[in-house]
Amino acid sequence: MANIINLLPDNIANQIAAGEVIQRPASAVKELLENAVDAGATEIQLIIRDAGKELVQVIDNGKGMSEADARMCFERHATSKIQTIEDLFQIRTMGFRGEALASIAAVSQVELKTRMRGTDIGTYIEIDNSAVRKQEPCQTAEGTSIAMKNLFFNVPARRNFLKSNAAEMRHIVDEFIRVAMAFPQIQFTLLNNTQQLFYLEKGSLKQRVIAILGQHYNSKLVSVKESTDYMDVHGFVGKPDAAKKTRGDQFFFVNNRFIKSPYLNHAIMTAYADIIPADSFPLYVLFIDLDPGHVDINVHPTKQEIKFDDEKVMYAFVQSAVKHSLAQFNVMPTLNFELDPDIQHLDAVSQPFTAERQEQSATTSLYKTFTQANQAHVIDKSSSNLKHWKDLYDIGKSSSDSSSSYREERETTLTQPLPAVGFESRSSTASVIDERWQDNTIDQKVPVQVHQQFILSQIKSGFILIDQQAAHERILYERYLRALQETPMPAQQSLFPQTLQLPPADAALVMEMLPDLQVLGYDLEPFGSNTFVVRGTPADIQSGNEQASIEGLLEQFKHYSAELKVNKREQLVRSMARNNAIPSGRSLTTKEMQNIIDELFACAMPNAAPGGKYTYISFKLTDLAKMFGG
Incomplete structure (x- = not known):
């Protein structure tokens, strides 16, 4: 053989x-x-x-x-x-x-x-x-x-x-x-x-960080430096206002070798837990120096994944070093003991406490209660405010007796689980739209904004509660998708074109997306090294907000690139919709609310935002009646 x-x-x-x-x-x-x-x-x-x-x-x-x-x-x-x-x-x-x-x-x-x-x-x-x-x-x-x-x-x-x-x-x-x-x-x-x-150029670590990440980080860096016999940590972390929606500006180096460590990243995230939003990521450039005998770098062909002989010590030390630096530079939250301005204007605070006022205060029963020994618990029985307290007790008791039978009736009802009232399935979206068309008085029913986050709108069978941000995201998503597939969106030309300076990595990203951005209404031209001239933006972007819009778009795009396995065009459309959508917390006029409602139910898929979040929940009168025991 x-x-x-x-x-x-x-x-x-x-x-x-x-x-x-x-x-x-x-x-x-x-x-x-x-x-x-x-x-x-x-x-x-x-x-x-x-x-x-x-x-x-x-x-x-x-x-x-x-x-x-x-x-x-x-x-x-x-x-x-x-x-x-x-x-x-x-x-x-x-x-x-x-x-x-x-x-x-x-x-x-x-x-x-x-x-x-x-x-x-x-x-x-x-x-x-x-x-x-x-x-x-x-x-x-x-x-x-x-x-x-x-x-x-x-x-x-x-x-x-x-x-x-x-x-x-x-x-x-x-x-x-x-x-x-x-x-x-x-x-x-x-x-x-x-x-x-x-x-x-050759220089210090801070100069190198600023040269790479951008000059705007100059005032947003907090120095980290801790040393022990086992290991040293030095570098910089960002202040809370430097946190972003993506992990792009995060660098770990062990003995000057770049590594990826979800474990150590978690240590830093917990150090920031109470000072940045849960969906944000802090900036950090941290260097860990330790004896090579305590680390194994030969576990992956790219050498970006390594093993430590005592990961718990590394975790605790990195977390402690970051917390200590944030506290040392007064970045951690502190209690505010300053008086409210309204309180400061009261006579009791602003007017001098004269001898006459001191004498008047000393004669009150409240003053005696807190100055005489063992008298803090004493109640002045002669006080006119307490003369008829027994009558109030009798009235309350009789009311309580008369309502006892009602309570007994309701006890069984209140201990039962409430009827489920939730989002209606995709198949019921058509019925919601039909009800809006069938209701002849719909124009007379003014929508109401709830906590500057939701829009309440009446329909024939009850009402719907719309998430204003998710709804607007769905509207913009379908609008931008049509622009890519059918008719390009016109750009709103700026009276004074702006120059946009980007970090090299972001500039390369804009160059990659430039043809699609132009179809979606961004009039951008390359203008030298990592610089672009912004001559126009989509019509729904407020004038003067062009740079923030593009920077926000890049952050959202990098977020979707990391989280979703979809093509670049889909990432771009989702990013634009998310970045330009009306945020929660913004007050809307009646006309703006009505426009959102009308445009949402004109969408091909009005019940969910591009990321899958519900845009509205419908409540039926019959379910509401059951909740109240009807």
Whole structure:
């Protein structure tokens, strides 16, 4: 019987390994940037073309490589970081497995130029599909330049799974930010199709955070710094007003390595539990430094998921450090002992307490009650207010006796469960609409706003209670959906166009959505690096609120991107509807309420908002009568 088990050829084994390490251009960006950091570079440049599909190039001024090392670095599991098994548990460098360059060379065409410090001649190597095509001496600057070209050229099926250029560019920017945030002492530059997206000077951690996240965070950062023999925590958390609806501005680093840890994230969320809304997420950029022996980073190919030897200690320490910083900077809520302005205007507070007033006060029975020993409980029987207290008791007793039989009757009724009154099913929506049309007096029945959140409207069989925000969200959702599918919405032109400056990640997101945004009524034009000119917005957005509208739209879009598995257009339409809907707490005129009611029941699906929340609940007169025992 023939043997059927064979060793895989090296090029196939490398491609399989590349499937774990290099999933998209951003994966290669991460590995190449980390190699440059490990090389001791003080200046690192990232060059991208065609969202990394055509070119990903990293140039650094690190220590460079010898000719032998330049050739050896592309072999599988070739590394300078580990010599013995013990070294695996004392890792302080970013890379250590020796997989990255071998995987990159297996799925792309690579050009490497490198020269060691103190040498005159460098080395040039060309690799194609794991095979070395050329190796020769060359003139180059000190450090290393490595270019990865035509990603997945030899694996077309993998290339077909890549997303749009804007989407892939967002992932690249994310990886760039994570590395640049961890090393503020290094200068980083990012060029995309010859356009400079980032130029990050060397500086302090706070300067790096503000340069990446935006200047508006300058006054919203709270410093965190706690040290023990076991671990250190330092960095910044955001004040409560910096919290957002998405997790975008949250960074954890362990020994300068970016990680994802739901466990530690929960520790921070509990520290903020009482000072931000339940559906908001705080900003944080936190660095944890501890002995590498207490952490295992070798549990995932991307090294973003790690294990701690004592997670409970980590949780408690991080939570305590954040709480302490918030309290230290007076961010935690405090009791307000200031008097109400209305109380301050009373004569008893504002007028001086003269000797005459003191004498008058001292003669009152109330004053004597609290100043004479053992008299705080004494009631003055001669008080005119208490002379007839017994008569009041007798009247109350007789009333109680006369109503006892009524109480006995009602006891059995009140102890029974109330009849269920709730939202009617989707099939009954038509009947609600029919009743509104059949009721000839509908125009005379003015809707009522309840607690600036709900709209109460009468129908023939009872009434309906409408959630104003959910209802308006449904109306806008269907309006925007029609605009994408049928007729584009006209833009309301601004008298004075505004300039919108966005963080690079958000700017890449706007570029991705730009064609659909223009169909939905946003007149936007790119205007230089991460800047857009807003010339017009949809008609239902208040003039002067253009920037807040677009920023809110981006937050909602990122929220839906994280939570929902729907296409980009659906995410955009839902985000716009949610962002532009009338919020709870806003007072509405009668005309506005009536418009919401009319437009809601003209929708194709009026009973639920896009996210599934009910837009209205109907109450029948028969059910109401049962509730009152009728």
